Amino acid sequence: MAWRNELDGALPVVVTTAPEAADASGVPVQCVPGLSGGTPDRDAAALAGHTVVHLHGGLTPAAYDGWAENLSAPGQDAVFHYPMGQRAALLWYHDHVMGVTRFGVYAGLAGLWIIRDQRERDLGLPEGPPFEVPLLIQDRNFGLDEAGRLTGQLVHKTDPEVMEAFAPFTVVNGKVWPLLEVEPATYRFRVLNGSNARTYRLVLLRDGEPEMDRITQIGTDHGLLRTPARVPPDGLVLASAERADLLVDFSGLGPGSELTLLNTAAAPFDGAPFPAASAHNAADPGRMLPYPHVMGFRVVEGPVTRPAIPGELATDYRLPAPDALVGAPRRTIALVERELEGEPNMLTMRELVIAGDDHTGPVVTVTDRQQTTRYRSAAAHFEDATTFFPVLGRYEVWQLINLTDDTHPIHVHLDPFQILSRRPIRYQIPEHGIEDLAITAAVTLERDPDDKLDHTIDDNERGLKDTVRVNPNEITEIAVRFTTYSGRYMYHCHILEHEDRDMMRPFVTTPAEFMPFMA
Numbered sequence: 001m002a003w004r005n006e007l008d009g010a011l012p013v014v015v016t017t018a019p020e021a022a023d024a025s026g027v028p029v030q031c032v033p034g035l036s037g038g039t040p041d042r043d044a045a046a047l048a049g050h051t052v053v054h055l056h057g058g059l060t061p062a063a064y065d066g067w068a069e070n071l072s073a074p075g076q077d078a079v080f081h082y083p084m085g086q087r088a089a090l091l092w093y094h095d096h097v098m099g100v101t102r103f104g105v106y107a108g109l110a111g112l113w114i115i116r117d118q119r120e121r122d123l124g125l126p127e128g129p130p131f132e133v134p135l136l137i138q139d140r141n142f143g144l145d146e147a148g149r150l151t152g153q154l155v156h157k158t159d160p161e162v163m164e165a166f167a168p169f170t171v172v173n174g175k176v177w178p179l180l181e182v183e184p185a186t187y188r189f190r191v192l193n194g195s196n197a198r199t200y201r202l203v204l205l206r207d208g209e210p211e212m213d214r215i216t217q218i219g220t221d222h223g224l225l226r227t228p229a230r231v232p233p234d235g236l237v238l239a240s241a242e243r244a245d246l247l248v249d250f251s252g253l254g255p256g257s258e259l260t261l262l263n264t265a266a267a268p269f270d271g272a273p274f275p276a277a278s279a280h281n282a283a284d285p286g287r288m289l290p291y292p293h294v295m296g297f298r299v300v301e302g303p304v305t306r307p308a309i310p311g312e313l314a315t316d317y318r319l320p321a322p323d324a325l326v327g328a329p330r331r332t333i334a335l336v337e338r339e340l341e342g343e344p345n346m347l348t349m350r351e352l353v354i355a356g357d358d359h360t361g362p363v364v365t366v367t368d369r370q371q372t373t374r375y376r377s378a379a380a381h382f383e384d385a386t387t388f389f390p391v392l393g394r395y396e397v398w399q400l401i402n403l404t405d406d407t408h409p410i411h412v413h414l415d416p417f418q419i420l421s422r423r424p425i426r427y428q429i430p431e432h433g434i435e436d437l438a439i440t441a442a443v444t445l446e447r448d449p450d451d452k453l454d455h456t457i458d459d460n461e462r463g464l465k466d467t468v469r470v471n472p473n474e475i476t477e478i479a480v481r482f483t484t485y486s487g488r489y490m491y492h493c494h495i496l497e498h499e500d501r502d503m504m505r506p507f508v509t510t511p512a513e514f515m516p517f518m519a
C-alpha cells in the first residue's frame with residue numbers, strides 16, 4: 001500500500017478551548033455549535049499535514065504499524081506492507097501522529113478496511129452492496145455564522161476543565177443523521193465507532209419502542225464470533241474503535257415503515273445502564289447527549305428475504321484453557337486521573353511491577369481476599385523506558401485497573417486478545433496520591449456499595465477483541481498472545497484526547513531465543 005501524503009493547506013478543523021465549561025443556560029459548551037467564546041488555537045492552525053497511518057486491527061510488521069513518531073510530511077510517500085495473514089474482519093486505518101491524532105482523525109483521516117476469507121464466505125453472509133453496508137459512526141461539531149446558522153466548518157472544542165471533546169452531531173459515513181432505504185430483507189451492517197471520545201449505546205426503535213430482537217451480532221473487532229449473539233438488552237455499546245458485525249432483519253415490515261437508531265449513552269461514558277424502553281427519552285444536553293438520533297431506516301418495496309443465520313460461525317479460536325495461563329506473565333496497568341494546576345486533569349497510565357521488600361516509596365496495594373500484593377509504578381509516560389517485552393507465542397495476562405470515574409477503551413496493537421474477566425473493585429487514593437510517576441492507592445477486590453455496574457462480559461464481547469472497555473470500579477483482565485511479528489508496538493486508550501496526552505505506552509514483542517540477550 002503506497003500512502004501518499006497529499007495534504008496541503010491548514011488543518012481543516014478550528015480547534016478551540018471555550019473559556020467556560022457551560023453556557024449561560026448551563027449546557028456544556030462542548031455540545032453546542034460554534035466556538036462558545038473560544039479563540040482558534042494557533043498551534044493547531046499551524047500544523048502542516050504530517051501524518052502516519054495505523055491499520056487498526058492489522059497483524060502488521062512493526063515497521064508498517066504506524067509508530068506515532070514516524071511521520072510523513074506532505075509530499076513524502078510511505079510504502080507499507082500489510083501481509084493480511086489474519087481472519088476476515090472489519091479493520092480501519094487512521095492517522096496516529098503523536099500528540100495530534102485527535103485532530104487528524106477528526107479532520108477525516110480515517111477509513112474502513114474489510115478483510116475477507118473463504119471460511120467466512122462459505123457462510124453465505126451478505127457481501128457487498130446492497131445488503132452489506134458499512135456504518136462509520138462519529139460525532140462532530142460545526143461553526144456558526146453571525147446569524148447563528150451552521151457553517152459546516154469542523155470545530156474541535158474543549159473546555160477548561162476536561163480534555164475530551166464530545167460533539168453534538170452524529171455523522172454516519174460522513175453525513176449527519178442519514179436515512180437509509182432498506183428492502184424487507186436481512187442487512188449486514190459493519191459498524192465502527194470512529195469517534196474521538198464518545199461511546200454509543202445503540203438502540204433500534206420503531207414507533208418509539210425498541211425492536212432489539214431484529215439485531216443479531218455475528219462479529220466483533222477481529223471478525224466472527226463463535227456463535228451468533230444477542231446484543232445486550234440495553235443496547236449495543238461501542239466505545240471508540242470497537243466494531244460490530246450485525247445482521248438486522250427488516251423482513252415483515254411493510255413499505256413506508258420507519259425505524260431509528262438511537263444512542264442512549266450520555267458522555268463521558270461510565271458504563272451506567274439506561275433501559276432501551278426509555279430510549280425515546282434519552283436526550284440529555286446536560287450530560288452531553290443533546291441529540292440521541294444516529295440514523296434512520298425506511299423500508300421500501302422489495303422481495304422479502306430472511307436467510308437463516310448459521311448457528312456456528314467460527315471454530316478457529318477458543319478462550320485459552322486455564323492451564324494455558326498457568327505461569328503466564330501477568331502485567332498490571334493502572335488507569336489514573338492526575339490533577340494538574342491550571343489545566344485539565346490528565347488521564348494517564350501507570351505500569352505497575354511488584355514492589356520488592358526493600359521498596360519504601362509509594363505503592364499500590366491490591367487485596368484479593370486475604371492476599372495483598374504491593375506494586376510500585378515503573379513507567380508512566382510514553383517516553384519512559386519500555387517495561388513490557390512479551391515473548392512471541394506465549395500467553396500473557398494483562399490486568400487493567402481503572403482508578404478513574406469513566407470507561408476507557410484500551411487498544412492493544414498487533415494480535416487480538418480475549419477478555420477473561422471484569423471484577424468489581426473499591427479503592428482509595430490519598431490526596432496527591434497520583435504523582436508524576438509514583439502512585440499511592442489501596443485497591444480491594446470487592447464491590448463498592450455505590451457501584452451501579454454489573455461488570456459482566458457481554459456475549460458479544462466473547463470474541464477476538466483489540467479494544468476493551470475498562471469501566472470504573474473495575475479490573476479488566478485480558479489474555480493476549482503475540483504470534484508473528486517482533487518489534488516495537490503501542491497500546492493506549494482509544495479516547496484520542498487521552499492517547500494524545502500520554503495515555504499510551506510502548507511494548508516490544510520478542511522471540512523467545514532473544515530473551516537471554518535482553519539487557
Ligand SMILES: [Cu+2]
Pocket residue numbers: 347407408409493494495498499503
Ligand atoms: Cu482514556
